[in-house]
Amino acid sequence: MSRSEPLIPLTASAQTSYSGLADPVEILLIDGHLKRIEQSVGRLKTKVPPGVYKLQFKAGLTMEEVPVYVTEDSGPINVDIPALLFSSPAPLDETKTTREYHREQSENLSRKIHARLGTGAAIFVFVRDLDGRGRVSPAVGLSLSSLEGETLINYGEVAEFGRGRTEDESNLWAGYTAEVNPGSYRLVCDTGEVGVVEQLVQATPGMQTHVFLTRRAFGDGRSGRRADLLDGSIHMTELGMGFAPYGTSFRDAELARKALANRRPEAVPKESLRRMLEDKFVNPMLGLYGAYLLTEKEEPPRKLLGIVMSNLRKLLGEEHPDLAALEVRMAHLGLRKRRPSSIDTPPMIRLGWGAIVKESADNHDLVAADSLAGQVADRLWGRGPWLVWQQPDLPPDDYQPLEDDQISEVLTDIRAAGADMDEELISSARLTPLESGILNLTKTMPGDRFNDPDLRTLAVQSLGVPPTVASKAVKSLHDKISKHDRSAAGGVNRGL
Amino acid sequence: MAANDYAVVVGINRYQGLNDLRGPENDAADFDAWLRKPTGGAVPGGNIARLLGSELGGGSLRPRVGDVDDEFEKLHEGLQVGNAGRTGRRLYIFLAGHGFDPDGTDAALLCASATRRRLGDHISGKLYSLWFRKAALFDEIALFMDCCRDDYSRAPLRPPPWLEEHRPDPGVRMFTALATRWAFQARERVDPDDPGSRVRGLFSKALLGMLNAGKVTGEELKRFTINDLATLVGQGEYQEPEINVDPGFVFSEAADPPRGTLTLAASRVRRRHMFRLNGPTGAVVGRQVVDSRPWTFPDLDFGMFVFTDEDTGEIRFVEIVRPEVDVTF
Numbered sequence: 001m002s003r004s005e006p007l008i009p010l011t012a013s014a015q016t017s018y019s020g021l022a023d024p025v026e027i028l029l030i031d032g033h034l035k036r037i038e039q040s041v042g043r044l045k046t047k048v049p050p051g052v053y054k055l056q057f058k059a060g061l062t063m064e065e066v067p068v069y070v071t072e073d074s075g076p077i078n079v080d081i082p083a084l085l086f087s088s089p090a091p092l093d094e095t096k097t098t099r100e101y102h103r104e105q106s107e108n109l110s111r112k113i114h115a116r117l118g119t120g121a122a123i124f125v126f127v128r129d130l131d132g133r134g135r136v137s138p139a140v141g142l143s144l145s146s147l148e149g150e151t152l153i154n155y156g157e158v159a160e161f162g163r164g165r166t167e168d169e170s171n172l173w174a175g176y177t178a179e180v181n182p183g184s185y186r187l188v189c190d191t192g193e194v195g196v197v198e199q200l201v202q203a204t205p206g207m208q209t210h211v212f213l214t215r216r217a218f219g220d221g222r223s224g225r226r227a228d229l230l231d232g233s234i235h236m237t238e239l240g241m242g243f244a245p246y247g248t249s250f251r252d253a254e255l256a257r258k259a260l261a262n263r264r265p266e267a268v269p270k271e272s273l274r275r276m277l278e279d280k281f282v283n284p285m286l287g288l289y290g291a292y293l294l295t296e297k298e299e300p301p302r303k304l305l306g307i308v309m310s311n312l313r314k315l316l317g318e319e320h321p322d323l324a325a326l327e328v329r330m331a332h333l334g335l336r337k338r339r340p341s342s343i344d345t346p347p348m349i350r351l352g353w354g355a356i357v358k359e360s361a362d363n364h365d366l367v368a369a370d371s372l373a374g375q376v377a378d379r380l381w382g383r384g385p386w387l388v389w390q391q392p393d394l395p396p397d398d399y400q401p402l403e404d405d406q407i408s409e410v411l412t413d414i415r416a417a418g419a420d421m422d423e424e425l426i427s428s429a430r431l432t433p434l435e436s437g438i439l440n441l442t443k444t445m446p447g448d449r450f451n452d453p454d455l456r457t458l459a460v461q462s463l464g465v466p467p468t469v470a471s472k473a474v475k476s477l478h479d480k481i482s483k484h485d486r487s488a489a490g491g492v493n494r495g496l
Numbered sequence: 497m498a499a500n501d502y503a504v505v506v507g508i509n510r511y512q513g514l515n516d517l518r519g520p521e522n523d524a525a526d527f528d529a530w531l532r533k534p535t536g537g538a539v540p541g542g543n544i545a546r547l548l549g550s551e552l553g554g555g556s557l558r559p560r561v562g563d564v565d566d567e568f569e570k571l572h573e574g575l576q577v578g579n580a581g582r583t584g585r586r587l588y589i590f591l592a593g594h595g596f597d598p599d600g601t602d603a604a605l606l607c608a609s610a611t612r613r614r615l616g617d618h619i620s621g622k623l624y625s626l627w628f629r630k631a632a633l634f635d636e637i638a639l640f641m642d643c644c645r646d647d648y649s650r651a652p653l654r655p656p657p658w659l660e661e662h663r664p665d666p667g668v669r670m671f672t673a674l675a676t677r678w679a680f681q682a683r684e685r686v687d688p689d690d691p692g693s694r695v696r697g698l699f700s701k702a703l704l705g706m707l708n709a710g711k712v713t714g715e716e717l718k719r720f721t722i723n724d725l726a727t728l729v730g731q732g733e734y735q736e737p738e739i740n741v742d743p744g745f746v747f748s749e750a751a752d753p754p755r756g757t758l759t760l761a762a763s764r765v766r767r768r769h770m771f772r773l774n775g776p777t778g779a780v781v782g783r784q785v786v787d788s789r790p791w792t793f794p795d796l797d798f799g800m801f802v803f804t805d806e807d808t809g810e811i812r813f814v815e816i817v818r819p820e821v822d823v824t825f
Contacts, residue, residue: 031776032775032776032777032778032799032800032801033776033797033798033799034719034720034723034798034799034800034815034817035719036719049777049778050777050778051776051777051778052774052775052776052777052778052799052800052801052802052813053800054800054813063726067800067802067813069774069778069802069811069813070778071778072778193648194647194648218647219646219647219648380599381599382599382600382647382678382679383599383600383601383678433652433653436652436655440655440660443659443660
């Protein structure tokens with residue numbers, strides 16, 4: 001671009017009937033050399049020199065391209081495309097995946113109480129199909145468990161379900177609201193093909209948590225479709241308010257969820273972020289999303305984050321695992337001095353878990369190995385904004401953490417035994433991925449590092465789990481290998 | 497000639513326990529041809545391990561895991577590895593066939609012996625390329641995988657079977673191109689542009705279109721491939737590649753930068769109109785009255801252009817991401 005070239009104002013936006021509201025439509029500006037030069041969400045405003053450009057509007061899996069030819073004589077250019085409807089598991093009005101009868105049912109069912117398992121909070125779960133092929137309740141395979149793993153609700157058996165009244169309204173829905181005691185719960189989905197996966201759902205005093213899911217095929221889909229936790233849409237409203245498909249806060253929450261999934265705080269315009277933080281009183285999930293997004297900024301605003309956290313504590317109580325995770329994250333970013341001394345419950349949001357693992361490199365005992373947080377640490381599954389894990393095995397009753405002075409000896413044993421195991425033996429030992437990782441580390445690490453005081457920090461960096469969890473896996477790996485040693489003792493030596 | 501470049505190229509069409517495919521061996525053969533081309537990868541033939549199912553003998557379907565591992569091992573043994581590592585310049589790994597990804601962080605090529613219950617017979621693109629990265633045997637590793645990334649989380653990834661080699665300075669540059677996002681599928685179709693109407697993977701077609709077009713940086717290859725794949729996939733379908741590039745990569749180094757030839761044919765109603773072509777930055781490329789004979793522009797940069805019918809003021813956008821583009825306006 002030469003200095004004399006004029007810069008022409010270019011504005012692009014995707015229309016919605018929600019005047020002034022930003023939708024989670026991502027807008028990319030690509031120059032004539034096919035290089036991405038700008039991107040924004042909802043609305044893009046910039047100045048460009050003359051040339052050929054294209055604007056890409058993306059929402060979910062929908063994309064529309066608009067070429068733009070800018071000349072020296074061009075006046076300000078405005079490109080407004082009709083509403084590019086995005087997909088959402090929540091049947092929000094004016095989304096690509098909304099259905100009138102899903103909106104109606106979700107509003108009604110979210111205001112009912114189907115079961116009273118406690119008091120002071122509620123959890124509403126709504127699952128739906130989007131392709132008309134469903135024959136059984138879309139909630140099949142889905143359940144709610146206590147934090148300890150006891151099944152409280154089998155949604156496949158108890159949720160109300162149905163389809164629309166006409167032939168065109170063939171997409172099944174299922175919904176169920178339970179009043180519960182405030183606290184943490186596990187939403188569990190047996191996907192068939194890829195096993196049982198779970199995530200945390202928090203019930204907040206005086207609030208109703210809304211969980212919206214759609215079904216999809218897992219693996220090759222032979223086991224049928226199941227609710228997709230990774231793409232869930234989670235909201236909160238005051239108890240008794242129910243879900244409002246036309247509510248702006250639900251819509252903004254979807255914008256934030258998608259931005260969090262892509263870890264792109266810049267994808268949320270400033271005005272949306274501000275509204276998100278103001279609106280948290282209507283839907284506190286917006287406050288949580290907003291706080292996480294603020295910590296993702298290059299220079300997180302300390303003062304604003306302080307205010308947001310203080311408000312969130314009032315709204316969500318001190319026990320919310322994501323508040324603890326946010327505190328860890330802020331401490332790690334140097335935005336806060338006090339940090340939690342222990343984390344037993346994993347957060348709902350994956351970004352929070354990343355902060356906890358990083359922090360454990362300095363605070364080795366932050367996550368107890370036998371807590372739920374410790375049990376899921378090496379079982380995380382999938383990508384997205386939510387922390388989803390594969391159901392952990394029951395913890396052994398006799399687990400005793402290794403003492404510091406035992407670790408070096410145990411690792412030396414593992415290395416010696418591991419060197420004698422061929423692939424087949426290793427395979428038959430049924431090592432977990434974490435145990436395999438440790439076995440590989442012992443093979444490659446110089447023996448004197450086993451006494452290294454920084455070994456635990458190294459475990460976090462190399463294995464991506466808290467040191468307590470790594471230590472537990474070292475012990476179980478040692479037990480498995482020892483068993484193999486014993487069973488091989490009387491047989492043919494198949495070692496190298 | 498890139499004498500110190502090496503490659504392992506695998507294409508699998510037929511499976512013991514999975515539905516057969518028609519495109520991977522074509523994709524692998526095309527990649528192999530690009531590797532050998534002096535203006536392509538320029539890799540000496542002796543440095544390329546080519547494993548195409550139909551070209552391997554034996555009674556059972558191949559390649560199996562051991563076949564692929566053997567080739568990597570031969571490659572390793574052939575290198576004169578000193579303590580400092582770094583005996584090769586670049587390692588190419590191209591894997592095409594059925595695939596899966598248990599957790600969204602990798603893509604694994606299923607070998608010919610795989611069945612629905614035997615997903616352990618696979619080559620993990622990430623773990624294998626990371627093994628070579630840690631071993632620091634090459635300055636650069638380029639991994640291309642044209643396979644699905646179905647989410648079979650109960651199938652743990654199999655690490656390479658060799659003892660780890662860990663050398664200092666792991667500053668090995670990586671180019672990783674996976675055909676699709678996690679939990680999505682990679683598609684293959686009959687290629688209408690192929691003289692033999694062969695089936696090809698859409699990702700491989702877009703990728704090789706760019707590699708064969710001329711000298712491109714890693715960033716350019718990423719950008720052009722993503723653009724072209726979106727066009728090839730078409731409306732209503734979704735396949736977006738996941739490409740990560742460390743700075744400094746250049747492909748098809750001996751070739752000229754990619755250029756295209758654009759041919760304009762005026763429709764009957766526009767014949768004898770004055771047309772103008774403007775390039776990516778808006779500069780005028782040419783201006784001419786077009787009659788029944790097409791107007792041809794050779795040697796254009798890849799990018800976006802615009803034709804203007806000056807008699808009517810109407811414009812037509814054209815994207816050049818292939819060597820030959822024909823437009824009727």
